[in-house]
Structure formats: structure tokens, C-alpha cells
Amino acid sequence: MSMTFEASSSVTLLFDFWDVHGPAGMVLSVAVVLLLTVFFELLKVSRVWLGHRHQPAPPAFTPPFPNPLFPNAECHDSNAALAPGPSGSPLSSSPSESRLVPPEPRPPSVMNSWVHHGVQTLLHVLQVVLAYMLMLCVMSYNTWIFLGVIAGSTLGYFLAFPLLGEM
Template identity: 30%
Template sequence: MDHSNMDHSNMDHSNMDHSNMDHGSMMGAESGSHGDHLGMMMQMSFYFGYTDVVVLFDGWVINDIGSLVGSMVGICIIAALYEGLKVFREHLLRKSMVTVSYHSVAVPGPENLPVVETQKTTGSRILSSAHLIQTLLHVLQIVVSYFLMLVFMTYNVWLCIAVAIGAGIGYFSFGWKRAIVIDINEHCH
């Protein structure tokens, strides 16, 4: 029986007894996907807490100061290595572009005497090991940058500070080696 065209606006269920209804098996948008964290809502403003903080995965939960400090150190290291990865990719790109081949060509010179001229050619190919490595490192860079963004989006101030300090340490450690200071490949961090 099709009830889609029926008007249900006048139905009143306020007099019904709802005390015996079991809503425990119902899966809403806020439950079912967080394992032990059923019904837990995502924080939408910055906070300084250190209990029940889920970081990236259900298995990575901060419940005490020790796990907070350990998570901060780990996140700081990941953010620093992310900065190193960007510099390493640039270094590999410069190194692959330095591969120069020389060709000697005889060209007519003054009085039609052949003159040997050396031409230098550089180039990159789509099917090269250097390009494949750059592609894999680019994918890794994107994944790590989105992970760091998601850590920041926990809105936990301590974790946000860890991302910022790690990025600062990484830039201080590796950034001085960069030939290009402005990174147009920056995605979300």
C-alpha cells in the first residue's frame, strides 16, 4: 500500500506510550562508527581537554596526560618530517633535472668550414624512474598533509600546537635548503 500521497500532518502521537520502545539498535549519524564512543559528538570549537580525544583512528584515543604528551611528540615528529619530505622532493626534482646530455653537431661556419658546436639538452620523461618516485612521494605528501589537517580539526589546542611546533621545527631544520620558498604544491597545511 502506497502512503506517499497521504497527508500525515494531523497525526498526534503525544498520547502514545513510548517507554517500552527500544532505540538502542537504531544507528544514527552520530553513533555506530566510533566503536566505544557511541553518541559522542565531534568538538566544534577549540578546547584544552585530554580525555576521550580521538586522533585520526578509533584506536588512537587520548585519555590521560601521558597519552596526550606522547601524541603531541608523535604529531610534532610527523609535522617536522612532512616539512623534510617537501624539501626532499624538491631536491630530487633538481637532481633529476641536472641530468644533461651533450651532443656535438657539425654546422657550417664562416667560409663554409664545418664548426663543431656542442648542444646541451635536458628533459624529463613521463615514464622515468625519477617521475615515478616523484609521483609516489607526492601521494605520500598529500596523505600526510591531510592527516595533519585532520589532527588540527580535532580542535584540541594541544594537538594544534603540536602540529604548529612540528612544522616550525621541520622548516627550521630543512627549509634553509629550499631553492623555492613559495610552495605552490601546498594543499592544506
């Protein structure tokens, strides 16, 4: 086997049955490798997305008291938030005041956590298998297959990157 890149249309990829002879077979093989690489990039982003989705969300409220780091910053309606309600206790009467109290975070159930971890593990194994398969495709030292992996990685990242911004 040659250890330098060559631009031939004959190559054996990964398995004995994936033996390419001719330009049509090479175009089809490059397309398959390109799609596998796009799937690999999308899989990486989906694992990150699932990891962020499983994390608890930060509290969705702002405290009614001034920031100790910036004492001169104004706190809007600080007197109204601490004004006693009809029962005489602060923060007790109106519905608008009740939203100042953060909701109780619900701890994720143990079963849900294990299912999430199992799914993440399966996706990780799939990602590693695809990565090694793509590496072995590149190690066929065929220029067209190498360019297919590079183009697939570029296209996959281009398609997947906007999804990272939506987390």
C-alpha cells in the same frame, strides 16, 4: 563533537585505537604529531631537491665573445681564444682552448625519466596523505594537538630551509 578548541587531555585522533586519555598520552600524541609534521616539511623539500637534481645543469662555460647587451664590457683573452692554432684553424690546438667548446649534453634516458617520475609521484602521494592526516588531527579541535602541528611545521621548516639553499 565540539566545534571549538579545547585544552583537554582526552581526544580520539584519526583512528579508534588512537584514543588519548590523560596527560602522558597527550604528550606522546603531541610528540608523534610533531614528528609527522617535521617529516611532512622535510618531504616537501626533498621533492623540490629531487626535481632540481633531475633538471639538466646549465653550461659551465662563458662565451669567448663580448656580451651584445654591454658592448663596452671587456672580454679577457678574446684575441688568444680566437688565435689560430698550429694547424691554422681557430680553437683547435691547445687543451686550454678545447674547454671553450661546451660538452655535449646527454639526454636523460627514457627509463631514468620514468623512474624519476614514479618516485616523484610516490612522494607526492605520501605528502598528500600526510597533509590530510595532519589536517584531520587539527580538526580534532584539541589545542595541544594544534600546537604540536604548528611547532612541528616550524621546526621542520627551520631544519629543511637550509637544504634548499644547497641546491
